[in-house]
Amino acid sequence: MAAPVRVAAVAPFQELAQAWGQAASIQVKVQPFELSQAIRQVAGRKFDFALVPGSLLPGHRAFLEASPAKRVVSVEVGWETLAPIVHPGNPIKSLPEQMARDLIASESCVNGAELPRDWGALLDEPSMKGRRVEALLPPDKSPAGKALKTLVLPNCAVRTGAQRVSSDAAIERAVARNPLALGWVHRLRYIGQARVLPIVAGGNVEAATANPEALARGWYPFGRKVLLVTNEEPAPDGDAGRYLRFVRSEAGQREVRRLGFTPVWLRAQ
Missing domain, CATH: 3.40.190.10 (Periplasmic binding protein-like II)
Structure with missing residues (x-):
C-alpha cells in the first residue's frame, strides 16, 4: 500500500486538508502544527505539504530553500475571513x-x-x-x-x-x-x-x-490567504502530485467553500 500524502496543517485547516483527500480518493495523513513548525516539517521532508495562513514570510521561504536548495511551491487555495x-x-x-x-x-x-x-x-x-x-x-x-x-x-x-x-x-x-x-x-x-x-x-x-x-x-479587510506549501514540486503521477492538482482544481475550490472558507476563484454555479 502506498504511503499517505502527509499534510502539516495549522488550525483550523486540518478539516480542509482531509476533505481534499477524501474528495480526490487519496489517502491523507493530517497533523496539526503551529505555523513555524508546519514549515519545518516540510523543509525537513517529514511532510509533503504545509497548509498555513497568511503570506509566506522571507524567513520561512529561506528555511524551505536552505538545504538542499529547492524551488518553493506556494499555492493560494483560499481565504480565511471573519x-x-x-x-x-x-x-x-x-x-x-x-x-x-x-x-x-x-x-x-x-x-x-x-x-x-x-x-x-x-x-x-x-x-x-x-x-x-x-x-x-x-x-x-x-x-x-x-x-x-x-x-x-x-x-x-x-x-x-x-x-x-x-x-x-x-x-x-x-x-x-x-x-x-x-x-x-x-x-x-x-x-x-x-x-x-x-x-x-x-x-x-x-x-x-x-x-x-x-x-x-482589498475591498474587504478582514481576511488573509490560505497557502498550500511544499519545497519540491511532487511527481505528477504520484499521490502527492494528484493531491496538488485536485487542490488547484474547481472541485478543490468547492471544498474550500463547502467548509466555510472563501475560494480564491470559483466559477458561478
Whole structure:
C-alpha cells in the first residue's frame, strides 16, 4: 500500500486538508502544527505539504530553500475571513472598517476616548437610542478567536463586557434571537438565520462582503490567504502530485467553500 500524502496543517485547516483527500480518493495523513513548525516539517521532508495562513514570510521561504536548495511551491487555495453578523431585523446596512473594529475594542486602545457602543448613534434611529451594542465573539484561544485578534484587533484588547460564545453556530443562534447583538463569525458555511454585514474598507465608498474579488482587491479587510506549501514540486503521477492538482482544481475550490472558507476563484454555479 502506498504511503499517505502527509499534510502539516495549522488550525483550523486540518478539516480542509482531509476533505481534499477524501474528495480526490487519496489517502491523507493530517497533523496539526503551529505555523513555524508546519514549515519545518516540510523543509525537513517529514511532510509533503504545509497548509498555513497568511503570506509566506522571507524567513520561512529561506528555511524551505536552505538545504538542499529547492524551488518553493506556494499555492493560494483560499481565504480565511471573519465577518460581523446582525439580527435580520436590524436596519443597519453596512459598517465602516474602523467602526467595525471600534465596536468591539477596549477603551485602552484609544487612550480612554469614548468609543461607539450605541445602536442609536450608529443608525440615527430614535427607536434604537440608548440601546447598547451587545458584542458576541468567539472564544479567545480558539482558531476563530486567534483569527479575530490577528485580522480585526491586531494591536488591541477586546472591550469589557463582550461575551465569548462557543462556536459560529452558537453566535448565529444568539444573534438571530437578539436585535441588539453584533456577532463575529469565522466560517460562513453556517450563516442562514442572521445577516452578514458588509464592510466599507479604508477610503472605499462601496461596502463589500468576503468574496474572492473583494478580498483580492482589498475591498474587504478582514481576511488573509490560505497557502498550500511544499519545497519540491511532487511527481505528477504520484499521490502527492494528484493531491496538488485536485487542490488547484474547481472541485478543490468547492471544498474550500463547502467548509466555510472563501475560494480564491470559483466559477458561478
